[in-house]
Amino acid sequence: MMNILKRPAIIKLFLKRAIPAYLFLIVSFIAIKYGLTSYLQHKYPSIVKDETVLGIRLPFAKRVVYRDRWLVVYDKWSPYLYVTVIGITCIWIFFLLKSTSEMANDLSMSALEKSDKAEAADDLSQAIYNLKVAASFTADEKLVDDINKKIEKLKSSLYTRTTILNKTVTEQKQAEPDKTVVKQPAGSTEYIAKRYKKVKRLGQGSMGVVWLADDTVLERQVAIKELSFQIAEDVEFKERFFREAKLLARLTHPNIVQLYDIVEDRDSLYYTMEYIEGTSLDLVSKASKLSIDKILDYSLQILKGMDYAHGLKIIHRDLKPMNILVRKDDIVKIADFGLAKLVGSSSVTIAGTVMGSPMYMSPEQASGEEADERSDIYSFSMILYELTTGTPAFTGMPKDVIAKQIQAIPAKPSSLVSVPNWLEELVLKGLSKNKEQRYQKISDMIMEITNHKNQI
Numbered sequence: 001m002m003n004i005l006k007r008p009a010i011i012k013l014f015l016k017r018a019i020p021a022y023l024f025l026i027v028s029f030i031a032i033k034y035g036l037t038s039y040l041q042h043k044y045p046s047i048v049k050d051e052t053v054l055g056i057r058l059p060f061a062k063r064v065v066y067r068d069r070w071l072v073v074y075d076k077w078s079p080y081l082y083v084t085v086i087g088i089t090c091i092w093i094f095f096l097l098k099s100t101s102e103m104a105n106d107l108s109m110s111a112l113e114k115s116d117k118a119e120a121a122d123d124l125s126q127a128i129y130n131l132k133v134a135a136s137f138t139a140d141e142k143l144v145d146d147i148n149k150k151i152e153k154l155k156s157s158l159y160t161r162t163t164i165l166n167k168t169v170t171e172q173k174q175a176e177p178d179k180t181v182v183k184q185p186a187g188s189t190e191y192i193a194k195r196y197k198k199v200k201r202l203g204q205g206s207m208g209v210v211w212l213a214d215d216t217v218l219e220r221q222v223a224i225k226e227l228s229f230q231i232a233e234d235v236e237f238k239e240r241f242f243r244e245a246k247l248l249a250r251l252t253h254p255n256i257v258q259l260y261d262i263v264e265d266r267d268s269l270y271y272t273m274e275y276i277e278g279t280s281l282d283l284v285s286k287a288s289k290l291s292i293d294k295i296l297d298y299s300l301q302i303l304k305g306m307d308y309a310h311g312l313k314i315i316h317r318d319l320k321p322m323n324i325l326v327r328k329d330d331i332v333k334i335a336d337f338g339l340a341k342l343v344g345s346s347s348v349t350i351a352g353t354v355m356g357s358p359m360y361m362s363p364e365q366a367s368g369e370e371a372d373e374r375s376d377i378y379s380f381s382m383i384l385y386e387l388t389t390g391t392p393a394f395t396g397m398p399k400d401v402i403a404k405q406i407q408a409i410p411a412k413p414s415s416l417v418s419v420p421n422w423l424e425e426l427v428l429k430g431l432s433k434n435k436e437q438r439y440q441k442i443s444d445m446i447m448e449i450t451n452h453k454n455q456i
Helices: 002-006 008-017 019-043 069-120 124-136 141-175 235-248 281-287 292-311 373-389 398-407 421-430 442-453
Strands: 047-050 063-066 196-205 208-215 220-227 259-265 268-274 278-280 324-327 332-334
Touching (some): 008 069, 373 421, 421 442
Antiparallel strands (some): 220 268, 324 332
16 A cells, blocks of 8 residues: 555645644644643642741741642643544544545546547547556556556657658648649639638648638738648538637737638638738748847737737647747737637647647647646747747757657757846746746746846
């Protein structure tokens, strides 16, 4: 049973359940020390007697004082009381250890069952997460080793799928740059949903092509993302896509590209959004070296947009320079919430794949675990690292970069360029592998950057 104390997760569970026992012990000791002392002093007060001869008090006779009668009683009985309290606490702790062991075993078995179901559904990311939970609550070292081997096997499959997916997208982009929709050939005079007239192609990502179009109803230019035919044909994806699009439509902020509409036309999916006349942050930073003041200005705009999204419980999950647009007037807009997720809900993902961009994804995303607000903080810190130093923190093939995100520590910015100490500390804290050691809220980063920016 004592093997359970070798697992940090079980220790944490045990300590939480043992709080009442600790409180009982502390309160009992205080009661014995001060309560019993006060009671005995009241029950056995000091007694004063005069020396007498034949019952007559003599002049200058000594007075005899019996002060500490209560202390004699206390010294006699208090050890028994202390031992009794300690004994009760020890028995309590013993049964807590036993019940905690049983609870941890139940949690481990439940996590293993969930992992098997997730693996059967081909959701390897969820399977890995559940296996890690099972390992953390397992006291059997042999079972832990077996679970870790299975985790490594699933991770290998996950990385392989990611590499194949990236390679497929690259090959399609190189071999068929203009062939993005099978059932609706590209053409500048074509209309989408009898309303949006295509003007020109703006670019292409892994999920589809982006067009500049004229909205013939409201008479304005919009950007339209046309999802690839293979994705649009997935019925489950379409249901989730429309459900989460309603959530993303709530994002109305000066630093976030506004989502206007979702349409389905000729078996293809499109979503229309605000057209930003400008360029992506990666191209801006490559064109010329940005000053610290400009970097901080862009950073605050990005953080304010993300803080607003987090306030609505929406996380981006794919924050990177290519998804950040800079207008000609230096207004920054966060784009492409295509991988965004409402905290606590299922998300639009491709089952069994690592979602996000390897160079900017957090360690927990790279490990196939669940992303939260602190994952966006890590990705932003990666962007800030690159803006400050002029180079990404990690480079290489996608599989190698994913491994580095999990294990490697980036070089300190000050070892590459001259950078203020406070800014280096902010970046490195945001890049902590343990998300508990990062900034927990984006508002904390906004406050720190604002304070230092005002002093420049």
